[in-house]
Amino acid sequence: MRDTRTPDLDRHPDLHGRWDRRTFIRGAAAGTALLALGGGLYRLASDDLTRQARAESRADGRPRLPPGQRVISRLKNMGGDEGPGDVKSFRLRVHGAVKSPFELDYAALLKLPQVEQTSDVHCVTGWSVLGAVWKGVRIATLAEKAGVKGDVRHVIFEAAHGYTTNVPFAEATAPSCLATYRMDGKPFAIEHGAPVRGLVPDLYFWKSAKWLTGVRFVVRDEPGYWEVRGYHNHADPWLEERYG
Numbered sequence: 001m002r003d004t005r006t007p008d009l010d011r012h013p014d015l016h017g018r019w020d021r022r023t024f025i026r027g028a029a030a031g032t033a034l035l036a037l038g039g040g041l042y043r044l045a046s047d048d049l050t051r052q053a054r055a056e057s058r059a060d061g062r063p064r065l066p067p068g069q070r071v072i073s074r075l076k077n078m079g080g081d082e083g084p085g086d087v088k089s090f091r092l093r094v095h096g097a098v099k100s101p102f103e104l105d106y107a108a109l110l111k112l113p114q115v116e117q118t119s120d121v122h123c124v125t126g127w128s129v130l131g132a133v134w135k136g137v138r139i140a141t142l143a144e145k146a147g148v149k150g151d152v153r154h155v156i157f158e159a160a161h162g163y164t165t166n167v168p169f170a171e172a173t174a175p176s177c178l179a180t181y182r183m184d185g186k187p188f189a190i191e192h193g194a195p196v197r198g199l200v201p202d203l204y205f206w207k208s209a210k211w212l213t214g215v216r217f218v219v220r221d222e223p224g225y226w227e228v229r230g231y232h233n234h235a236d237p238w239l240e241e242r243y244g
């Protein structure tokens with residue numbers, strides 16, 4: 001399922017020559033950019049996208065690009081313990097401090113109200129991918145359907161093999177936060193969290209759990225996998241909340 005058009009050139013520097021003359025169209029910071037892939041050219045294009053993004057600001061007034069970030073044209077595979085990845089065995093538990101916990105299979109997820117929106121994502125290692133279109137169901141929609149109790153303050157995103165990540169309830173129920181199953185119209189490759197991942201775009205990308213299995217609403221905070229391993233509990237990229 002790996003997208004073989006574009007090798008990860010940072011991991012496979014030996015491929016630079018082979019891909020030198022490949023050009024392709026990518027959605028980028030502002031509209032569509034024509035990138036020439038391969039060593040210096042790719043770097044130059046990335047620098048251009050970064051410069052361009054630095055001149056932009058968001059609707060909320062913050063700079064388009066958080067400090068210390070560089071724009072790249074597609075997600076890198078950052079690893080993790082993969083789930084099964086298929087839609088057939090997919091189940092999403094919505095539970096915790098709620099009046100009506102429920103479980104969705106993939107078809108049931110698709111029957112809930114769907115949204116499609118453009119969001120930027122920012123990895124703590126310093127790369128950002130801008131302007132992708134994400135489709136899915138809002139965490140707020142799940143919260144409403146479950147009937148969260150009044151004292152809920154945090155959302156725990158649960159994923160395959162026990163990966164978890166914690167997000168304040170107010171932030172996780174912002175319109176931008178989704179259980180998402182399409183990026184730029186395409187299903188996620190297994191390494192990017194198929195079939196459904198969390199999306200919390202305004203926090204560092206480790207808060208966007210791949211291979212999502214549950215959304216749990218809680219009263220008390222529960223630092224997750226990376227949060228107990230030295231990453232910041234909150235992870236605001238504009239405040240560079242990288243490490244705790």
Ligand SMILES: Nc1nc2c(c(=O)[nH]1)N[C@H]1C(S)=C(S)[C@@H](COP(=O)(O)O)O[C@H]1N2
Nearest residue numbers: 075076077078080159163192206208209210
């Ligand atoms: N289930 C799960 N989700 C995860 C991770 C993980 O290890 N397991 N890694 C996180 C980290 S650290 C990052 S940077 C992003 C990377 O997503 P990507 O590989 O699709 O770029 O996923 C996040 N979600």
Ligand SMILES: [Mo]
Nearest residue numbers: 078123124206
């Ligand atoms: Mo990460």
